[in-house]
Amino acid sequence: MIQLIESINVAINNFVWGVPAMVCIIGVGLYLSIRTRFLQIRKFPYAIKTTIGRMFRKRDASDGALTPFQAVCTALAATVGTGNIAGVAGAIAIGGPGAVFWMWVSAMLGMCTKFAEVTLAVHFRERNADGELVGGPMYYIKNGLGKKWQWLAVLFSVFGVLTVFGTGNATQVNTITASINSALLNYHIISEDSLGISNLILGILLAAVVGMVLLGGIKRIGHVTERLVPFMALFYIILAVGVVLLNIQKIPEVFYSIFYGAFHPAAFTGGVVGSFFLSMQKGVSRGIFSNEAGLGTGSIAHACADTKKPVKQGLFGIFEVFTDTIVICTLTALVILCSDIPVAYGQAAGAELTILGFTSTYGNWVSIFTAIAMCCFAFSTIIGWGLYGARCIEFLFSSKIIKPFMVVYSLVAILGATMDLGLLWSIAETFNGLMSIPNLIAVFLLSGTVVKLVKEYFNGEGASK
Secondary structure, X not given: OHHHHHHXXXXXXXXXXXXXXXHHHHHHHHHHHHHOOOHHHHOHHHHHHHXXXXXXXXXXXXXXXXXXXXXXXXXXXXXXXXXXXXXHHHHHHHHOOOHHHHHHHHHHHHHHXXXXXXXXXXXXXXXXXXOOEEOOHHHHHHHHHOXXXXXXXXXXXXXXXXXXXXXXXXXXXXXXXXXXXXXXXXXXXXXXXXXXXXXXXXXXXXXXXXXXXXXXXXXXXXXXXXXXXXXXXXXXXXXXXXHHHHOXXXXXXXXXXXXXXXXXXXXXXXXXXXXXXXXXXXXHXXXXXXXXXXXXXHHHHHOOEOOOOHHHXXXXXXXXXXXHHHHHHHHHHHHHHHOOOOOOOOOOOOHHHHHHHHHHHHOOOHHHHHHHHHHHHHHHHHHHHHHHHHHHHHHHOOHHHHHHHHHHHHHHHHHHOXXXXXXHHHHHHHHHHHHHHHHHHHHHHOXXXXXXXHHHHHHOOOOOO
16 A cells, blocks of 8 residues: 555656746746845845844734744744754755755745845735734635636645645654654664654654643744744854864855756765756755745745734745755755765655764763754754644635644644655655645636736835835
C-alpha cells in the first residue's frame, strides 16, 4: 500500500514540480517584479525600516483582529519552521549544494510575490459571521475576480485543507520527534528499541497542547506566536552564526560549491546528483516550502491584521521572505556545508543532518539546544497552519465546522509522530505545489490591482521614501 502511495505521489510530484511549475513560480515572481519595477529591491530599505518599526510598536487590536506585529508573527510562525531546518537539509542532500543558489533566486522573486499576496489579502478581505477579519487567496479570488472564478477559490481551499495536515502538522511533528529523540539518544536516556513508544507519547502530548492553543481562537494564537517567534528565531540564528564563525576559513569554499554547483551539481556530489534541473527543482520547491511565497498561505494571517493600509502590510511579505530564506535558510545551509559532515547525496535527509552539523562543531551537548530550537520552530508552524486550515474550511463550509476541524487537526499530530519522513516530506511537497497553482493564477490576474495600490501608496504616504 505504501509503495502504491509512493508511486502515485512521485508521478503527481514530478508533474506539479516539473518544468511548467518552475516556469509559473519563477515567471509570476519575475512578472510582478517587472510590473512593480523590482519593488523588493528598490524599496527594500524602506520595507525593512517600516516593518521593524511597526513590529515593536505595541498596541491592542480591535475585536476579531490581530495587531500588525501579531499578524507577522503568526505568518512567520508558519513560515519559519522545519522547512528552514529539515527542508534545507533535504534540498542539499537531493539537489546538491547548488540547490541553495536556487533557493536564493526563488526568494528574491518570492519577496515580490508575497508582497502582492499580502497586499491583495488585506485589500479584498471581509468580516465573517463572528466579526473576525478573514482573507487570503480564496477571498481575493472571490472579491477580486468575481463569481466566474469562484471554482478557483474552492480549489485553493480544498488543497489548503489537505495541505495543512501534511505541511503544517505531520511533517512538523515528525521533525519534533526526530530532534527530541536525537537528544535523548545522545545522552542514552532512551534506546533505539524504545523509539516507537517515545514517538507515541510525544505525539499525544503535542496533540493536547496544539488543541489548547487553537481552540482558544485568533487572539490566543496571536499571543502565543508573538512571544514564541522572536525568541526562537534569535536563538537559532545565534547558534548557527557560531558554527559559521568557528568554521570561517571554509566559507569561501562553501560559497563556491553553492554557485558553481547550481549549474554543475555533479562536481560536488560525486556524480550522484548530476542534473542541473534536479538541483533547481529541489532548491525552488524547498525554498517555497520554507518561505511560502507563491502559496498564498501567509496572506491569510496578514488579512487578520488591524490595519487599513494594504501596501504597508504587504511590506511584511518582503521582510518575511528575506528573514526566512536569505537569513535563516542560508545559515542552515552554511551549518551543513561548512561543518564537514558526510552528506549522502541522492538520498532523503531531514533535521538529523542539520543537528549533525551543530553537534560536529559544538559537541553532543548542543543537541539539547537544537532540539529546543526545532521544537519551537515546528510547534509555531503547526499553530500558524492550524489558522490557515481553519480559514480554508470555513470558506468551504461555515465557521461552525472550525472547532471540529481543530480537534481533528490536533489529533493528526499523533500520526505525524510515527510516519515515514521521506514519504511525508514528498507528499507535503506535492500538496504545496497543487496549492500554489490557483493562487499564482489569481495573483497574476490581479497584478494590475497590486500595481494600482502600489502607485497610490507611494504617491501618498510612501512618497519620497
